[in-house]
Every structure is written in structure tokens, then in C-alpha cells.
Amino acid sequence: MSKKEARSDSDISDVSDEQEWLNEDDDEGDEETVQVISLLDDRVFPDAMSMVSYCKEKYGFDFLAVRDRLQLDFHGTVKLINFIRQRVHEGSTLPDEISAKDLEDDAYLKPILDDDALIMCLDDLPEPSAPVKEAKQSEVSPEDLIKRNSELQSELEALAKQFNNYRLAVQQTLDTRWGEDDTETSTKAPGAPSRAQDSLDAGKAGNDYSESYFASYARNEIHETMLKDRVRTDAYRDFIYRNKHLFAGKVVLDIGCGTGILSMFCAKAGAKQVIAVDNSAIIDKAREIIFDNGLDDKIVCLHGRVEEVTLPVKQVDIIVSEWMGYCLLYEAMLPSVLWARDRYLKPDGLLVPSHANMWISPIASPGYFPDEYLTDHIDFWRDVYGFDMKAMQANIYDDVRVDVLPSDCLASAPCAFSMLDLHTVKVEDLVFTKPWHTKFSENASTLFGFLIWFDIFFAPSRDDKTIADTATAADWAAGGPERVAFTTGPAGEPTHWKQGVVINKEYAEAKITSKELQGEISFSIPESYTRGLNIGITWEAPQHGKKGDTWLLH
Numbered sequence: 001m002s003k004k005e006a007r008s009d010s011d012i013s014d015v016s017d018e019q020e021w022l023n024e025d026d027d028e029g030d031e032e033t034v035q036v037i038s039l040l041d042d043r044v045f046p047d048a049m050s051m052v053s054y055c056k057e058k059y060g061f062d063f064l065a066v067r068d069r070l071q072l073d074f075h076g077t078v079k080l081i082n083f084i085r086q087r088v089h090e091g092s093t094l095p096d097e098i099s100a101k102d103l104e105d106d107a108y109l110k111p112i113l114d115d116d117a118l119i120m121c122l123d124d125l126p127e128p129s130a131p132v133k134e135a136k137q138s139e140v141s142p143e144d145l146i147k148r149n150s151e152l153q154s155e156l157e158a159l160a161k162q163f164n165n166y167r168l169a170v171q172q173t174l175d176t177r178w179g180e181d182d183t184e185t186s187t188k189a190p191g192a193p194s195r196a197q198d199s200l201d202a203g204k205a206g207n208d209y210s211e212s213y214f215a216s217y218a219r220n221e222i223h224e225t226m227l228k229d230r231v232r233t234d235a236y237r238d239f240i241y242r243n244k245h246l247f248a249g250k251v252v253l254d255i256g257c258g259t260g261i262l263s264m265f266c267a268k269a270g271a272k273q274v275i276a277v278d279n280s281a282i283i284d285k286a287r288e289i290i291f292d293n294g295l296d297d298k299i300v301c302l303h304g305r306v307e308e309v310t311l312p313v314k315q316v317d318i319i320v321s322e323w324m325g326y327c328l329l330y331e332a333m334l335p336s337v338l339w340a341r342d343r344y345l346k347p348d349g350l351l352v353p354s355h356a357n358m359w360i361s362p363i364a365s366p367g368y369f370p371d372e373y374l375t376d377h378i379d380f381w382r383d384v385y386g387f388d389m390k391a392m393q394a395n396i397y398d399d400v401r402v403d404v405l406p407s408d409c410l411a412s413a414p415c416a417f418s419m420l421d422l423h424t425v426k427v428e429d430l431v432f433t434k435p436w437h438t439k440f441s442e443n444a445s446t447l448f449g450f451l452i453w454f455d456i457f458f459a460p461s462r463d464d465k466t467i468a469d470t471a472t473a474a475d476w477a478a479g480g481p482e483r484v485a486f487t488t489g490p491a492g493e494p495t496h497w498k499q500g501v502v503i504n505k506e507y508a509e510a511k512i513t514s515k516e517l518q519g520e521i522s523f524s525i526p527e528s529y530t531r532g533l534n535i536g537i538t539w540e541a542p543q544h545g546k547k548g549d550t551w552l553l554h
């Protein structure tokens with residue numbers, strides 16, 4: 001390449017007369033002579049080092065010192081050269097102190113001058129001197145050290161603050177002390193339901209039944225029982241897997257995730273994100289289980305009451321929850337689900353399950369009742385291994401018993417008394433008095449008591465109009481594979497919820513001759529235990545007058 005070409009190829013065109021003269025002069029000599037163009041002006045030098053010395057002498061710019069201070073390797077030095085050439089070409093001044101940041105852009109690897117001889121001669125420059133940092137430190141003044149010291153002090157304080165915030169965030173998410181935290185750092189969501197608030201207050205007074213409630217869910221057995229209840233677990237799985245299109249790409253909130261089973265069904269069905277919340281220590285197991293099954297990228301586990309944790313999203317598309325207790329409402333978990341529904345579920349969001357129906361039926365002799373039942377459960381106490389335990393019989397008729405009864409114990413067609421649409425039901429609706437009415441079977445004679453159970457429905461749409469108030473799980477689910485429902489009543493396979501049995505204290509005199517039987521059933525919350533239930537039933541038949549009683553499930 002001729003010297004002329006080198007110049008004319010360059011982006012820098014205005015060559016001084018002096019420069020021209022130099023070029024011409026060189027032209028007369030060896031064609032291969034190197035021409036290193038000054039970094040800071042148009043002068044040309046026969047080698048890199050003389051150019052570097054020239055810049056230092058004339059402009060006080062020490063190219064080698066900059067290279068060594070920034071500890072630049074070959075590419076770094078190329079970037080430095082092009083950075084300087086770019087600035088000079090633009091007519092802008094160089095920074096007082098060129099920094100590594102100035103050279104970050106890889107665009108500076110592209111030569112500003114074509115065939116830049118300086119770049120080609122870099123090897124001719126002296127090797128970098130000893131580690132620059134040490135050399136620099138000896139030059140640092142005491143004032144600089146004090147300044148740096150106070151900068152580091154502030155950095156440390158900022159980091160300590162950040163760490164403290166991080167620690168609090170971790171504590172709020174992972175701490176097992178949810179519900180005890182009374183400080184300003186508590187993330188209690190505004191508008192938490194009064195019942196949750198009551199139990200928090202009760203907790204402070206040392207009367208928080210929720211503590212033992214959540215502790216009971218930390219145990220293995222309870223989860224084993226639930227997971228092995230195939231009627232229950234299959235129903236959730238079948239609904240989620242048969243309706244994957246509903247879950248695909250959706251954000252799901254699993255309230256009371258337990259071992260995480262429902263969250264994992266949802267994740268497998270294609271949910272974009274599942275937020276699994278539980279206030280029991282079981283959440284630690286859920287986290288591990290979810291990790292072990294490779295679903296931790298989809299499911300986030302939050303420890304705390306759903307009313308108190310801070311969700312990573314404002315709204316969710318679907319809420320899934322297994323909240324049902326004995327006689328449906330025992331445990332009082334539904335209010336938490338309804339609270340979360342109102343706070344987090346999108347207006348068109350889906351609740352899984354979607355409906356719950358409650359049933360009552362009189363139980364009467366003949367059949368299994370009353371003799372066998374009384375022998376098994378009441379008379380039993382009169383002779384236990386030869387000991388009289390009649391003390392155990394005291395108030396025995398006051399409790400709701402939880403038992404699985406055979407379907408031949410029913411003295412009438414079951415009567416549906418409360419269909420709950422979970423998308424719309426309110427907490428106030430869970431305390432109620434409802435009428436019931438049925439016809440005594442032909443052969444029934446003695447009103448021994450009542451059996452209470454529930455059916456659960458999973459509708460694929462929140463606007464479902466196919467579930468009639470008196471729908472049975474079996475009839476409705478027969479309408480299509482996307483419909484899933486199950487019963488806990490005597491017509492179905494037994495579940496871990498069994499049924500609620502209440503015994504009529506006066507059954508011995510309760511001969512019913514009329515075929516018509518009606519009355520009211522009420523559910524309320526006992527003061528003694530807010531997660532329990534008071535169930536009141538009245539019954540009335542022509543010529544028999546009105547009777548009634550109340551039983552406690554605690």
C-alpha cells in the first residue's frame with residue numbers, strides 16, 4: 001500500500017501542508033516505511049514510540065500510562081486508539097481521565113483509520129509496567145484515602161440496609177411465625193376478613209384455635225388420608241386434566257396447597273404460574289416436593305394465611321382450593337377462599353370447585369337402625385372389657401357424629417337444602433336457616449335421626465347454568481367428560497369426610513305415621529370454637545307437631 005493510499009483511504013481528509021510535504025518526502029524513500037499518524041494531530045511518525053513520545057511532550061498525553069493504568073491487553077489498546085482517534089476526528093476533547101467504561105463499546109475495535117499503522121506496530125511499544133494499582137496506591141494522598149473511606153462507609157451502610165430489607169422479605173415469606181407478627185413489617189393485606197382478624201386477636205389473648213388447626217396440617221397422616229381419598233383427589237385431577245385448555249397459560253392461586261398436589265396438577269395442565277399458599281409448616285414439604293418434581297420454575301410457594309401473604313401478582317385467572325370440612329363447612333376455611341376470591345380473582349376468573357350442594361335425609365328403622373347403631377356406639381360404653389363406662393354416654397346425643405352410613409339407613413329421598421355457587425356466595429350466607437321437605441318411605445316408622453352430606457361440582461365455566469339447585473353429583477357429571485362432581489353421601493363411595501349423623505334423643509317415641517315430613521335446618525358458628533358448627537334441625541309432621549334439636553360439631 002502506498003503512503004498516499006493510506007491517507008486517502010482514511011476517514012481523515014484534511015491534511016496539512018506540512019503533512020503533505022512529509023508524505024512526499026517519504027515517497028522518495030523506501031515504499032515500505034511505516035507511517036504512524038499521531039493520535040492527537042496530523043503528524044506522521046516512522047514508528048509508534050516516537051509518536052507516543054511526541055504526544056506526551058507536546059500535549060502532555062501519556063498513551064502508555066493510560067494503557068497501563070487500565071491494564072489493557074491488545075484488544076483494549078486497540079479500543080483505546082480508536083476511542084482517541086474518534087474523539088479527535090469529531091473535534092471533541094478527551095476526558096481528563098480515560099476510564100475502562102469509555103472503552104466498553106466493542107465498536108471501538110473497528111479501526112477509525114484504515115490500515116492504522118499504530119495498531120500494526122503495537123508490539124513495538126514497551127511492555128506494560130508493574131501492576132498499576134500498586135503504583136497508583138503509593139501516589140494516593142491522605143485526603144483521597146479519607147474520601148474513599150467515607151465512600152466505602154456509605155456503600156456499606158446502603159448494603160446493610162438492602163440486606164436488612166432482604167432479610168425481612170425472606171422472613172415474611174418463609175418464617176414459620178405467620179400470624180404472630182405484630183410489627184409494622186407485617187404484610188397483612190388490607191381488608192383481611194374479620195374472622196381471620198378475630199383469630200389473630202384471639203391468638204394474642206392465648207385463645208387462638210387456628211394455631212392448633214394449622215399445626216394439625218403439618219402432620220403426615222392428614223395429608224396421606226386426603227391424598228388416598230381417591231374420590232376427592234381423582235375429582236380434582238380429572239377436572240384439571242380434562243380441561244387443560246382452561247389452565248394453559250393461566251395464573252392459578254392454590255389456597256391451602258398442603259403437599260402441593262393441586263398446584264402440580266395445574267402446572268402439568270399448562271398453567272403459566274401457580275401460587276401455592278399454606279399457613280401450615282407443610283409448605284416446606286410442598287416446596288421440596290415441587291422442586292423434586294421439577295416444577296419449581298412454575299410454582300411459587302408462600303408460607304402464610306392467604307389473607308396475609310403478598311402475592312407476586314395483582315390478580316389470578318383461577319383459584320383452586322380443597323377447603324371442605326365435615327358437613328361441608330366445618331373448619332371454616334371457606335371464608336378465607338371467598339376473601340381471596342374477592343381480592344384476587346379476575347372478574348371472569350374461575351373457582352375450582354365451583355359449586356357445593358348440601359343434603360339432608362331422615363334415618364329410620366327398619367334397616368341398620370336403630371339397633372345395630374345403638375349397640376355399636378351407645379350401648380358399647382356399658383361394657384368395655386368388663387368395665388362400665390356409662391360416664392362416656394353423657395351428652396352423647398348432643399354431638400354431630402361423623403360416620404359412614406349405608407344407604408339403606410335413609411328413610412326418605414334425600415332433600416337438597418343449600419346449593420352454594422362459590423363464585424357468588426358471601427360469607428354471611430354460610431350462617432343460615434333453610435327449609436327442607438321429604439316423604440317418608442313406605443316401610444319407615446321411627447325417626448331415629450338425620451344424615452347430612454354434601455356434593456361437590458367442578459363446572460368448566462363460572463356462568464354455568466346446568467347445575468340445578470337439586471342437582472346430584474352423579475346426574476350432573478353424566479352430562480359430559482368435562483364435567484366432574486362427587487358426592488360424600490351414602491349413594492357414593494365413602495370419602496374421608498364420611499357423613500354427619502345426628503341422633504334424635506326421643507327416637508324411642510318418634511313413631512311417624514304420616515308420610516309427609518318437613519322442617520328447617522340451620523348452620524351457625526359455636527362461640528366455643530369458631531371453626532366448629534352448630535347444626536339445628538326442626539321437623540314437623542301432620543298429627544305429630546313440631547320438634548327440634550341442636551347438635552355440635554367441634
Ligand code: SAH
Pocket residue numbers: 214217226227255256257258259260261262277278279280282304305306307321322323333336
Ligand atoms: N390442597 C391440599 C391440602 C388441602 S387441606 C390437598 O388437596 O391435598 C387444607 C389446607 O389449607 C391445609 O394445609 C391448611 O393448612 C390450609 N389452610 C387453611 N386455611 C388457610 C388459610 N387461610 N391460608 C392458608 N392456608 C390455609
